[in-house]
Amino acid sequence: MIAQGRVTVNGKVVRELGTRVDPARDHVKVNGRHLEPVQPHAYIMLNKPKGIVSSLSDPEGRPTVKDLLHGVSVRVFPVGRLDSDSEGLMLLTNHGDLAQALVHPRYHVPKTYLIKVKGVLTDDEIKSLERGVELEDGVTSPARVKKVRKAEQNSWLEITIHEGRKHQVKRMLEAVGHPVSKLIRVRFGPLTLRDLAAGEFRYLTDREANAVRDLVRDRTSSETREQHHSARNKARVSSRLTRREPPSSPRPGSGSTLSSAEGSRASARLSSPKSGSSDLGRATPHPSRGSMRRSA
Numbered sequence: 001m002i003a004q005g006r007v008t009v010n011g012k013v014v015r016e017l018g019t020r021v022d023p024a025r026d027h028v029k030v031n032g033r034h035l036e037p038v039q040p041h042a043y044i045m046l047n048k049p050k051g052i053v054s055s056l057s058d059p060e061g062r063p064t065v066k067d068l069l070h071g072v073s074v075r076v077f078p079v080g081r082l083d084s085d086s087e088g089l090m091l092l093t094n095h096g097d098l099a100q101a102l103v104h105p106r107y108h109v110p111k112t113y114l115i116k117v118k119g120v121l122t123d124d125e126i127k128s129l130e131r132g133v134e135l136e137d138g139v140t141s142p143a144r145v146k147k148v149r150k151a152e153q154n155s156w157l158e159i160t161i162h163e164g165r166k167h168q169v170k171r172m173l174e175a176v177g178h179p180v181s182k183l184i185r186v187r188f189g190p191l192t193l194r195d196l197a198a199g200e201f202r203y204l205t206d207r208e209a210n211a212v213r214d215l216v217r218d219r220t221s222s223e224t225r226e227q228h229h230s231a232r233n234k235a236r237v238s239s240r241l242t243r244r245e246p247p248s249s250p251r252p253g254s255g256s257t258l259s260s261a262e263g264s265r266a267s268a269r270l271s272s273p274k275s276g277s278s279d280l281g282r283a284t285p286h287p288s289r290g291s292m293r294r295s296a
């Protein structure tokens with residue numbers, strides 16, 4: 001490609017093999033199309049303090065998490081959000097697909113919060129949080145709640161949820177009559193805040209980054225498996241619904257089966273509107289099921 005003069009650097013054709021470029025400064029084109037530099041993935045854990053906005057910019061000019069990332073030259077984005085008066089673990093990354101999967105409600109990534117609430121919850125109130133409480137945007141999905149300690153007027157709890165609705169934990173506790181006065185996210189998927197001080201950040205270790213990637217891979221691949229499974233089941237059901245016994249089809253025990261070509265011909269013939277009544281009510285297995293399944 002280079003020898004053929006199809007590569008330009010800063011507008012000039014380069015023909016010398018091994019020409020070096022600085023991806024941050026040089027503008028490289030191949031066949032006239034800009035080549036995006038490949039950025040290595042960066043994963044940062046931040047302990048967001050109270051009073052900091054969890055986005056990268058704020059229309060009201062309040063300090064944001066970006067202000068805390070001193071010396072980070074990679075453009076990373078927050079994965080999900082924390083209220084400005086909430087604290088704790090935030091993940092920031094430039095790995096867009098991973099970030100999207102981590103916050104997608106479909107993948108149920110667990111988030112654990114240490115919260116200080118007014119008063120002490122009864123066992124029934126805890127059970128109702130665990131089962132799901134009615135909020136204006138619907139009933140919450142099951143949560144895990146653990147009592148941590150009791151103070152005079154307040155108590156501390158740990159709550160794990162798998163959704164990420166706006167102000168969800170505060171609204172859940174409000175719904176059972178115990179407003180939250182402090183909220184710290186201590187776990188996010190496989191990541192734990194541990195002793196990272198408020199306002200500090202660090203890059204994830206390889207082990208942590210792998211754990212996050214594995215979590216997403218497991219969740220997305222189990223979803224793909226489920227989709228295949230459900231597509232297969234749908235195909236089976238539809239094959240059962242459209243299948244009628246062809247005049248020459250074998251009887252059970254006759255030892256002969258339809259070939260797949262015969263099966264699909266039979267299926268096409270039998271599902272045509274001319275073929276008569278529907279098979280919906282059939283309760284007994286159809287004799288040709290085995291061979292038809294093979295032809296699906």
Ligand code: URA
Pocket residue numbers: 081082083084086166167168169170171183
């Ligand atoms: N739930 C909340 O209510 N606030 C947060 O910041 C996070 C979860």
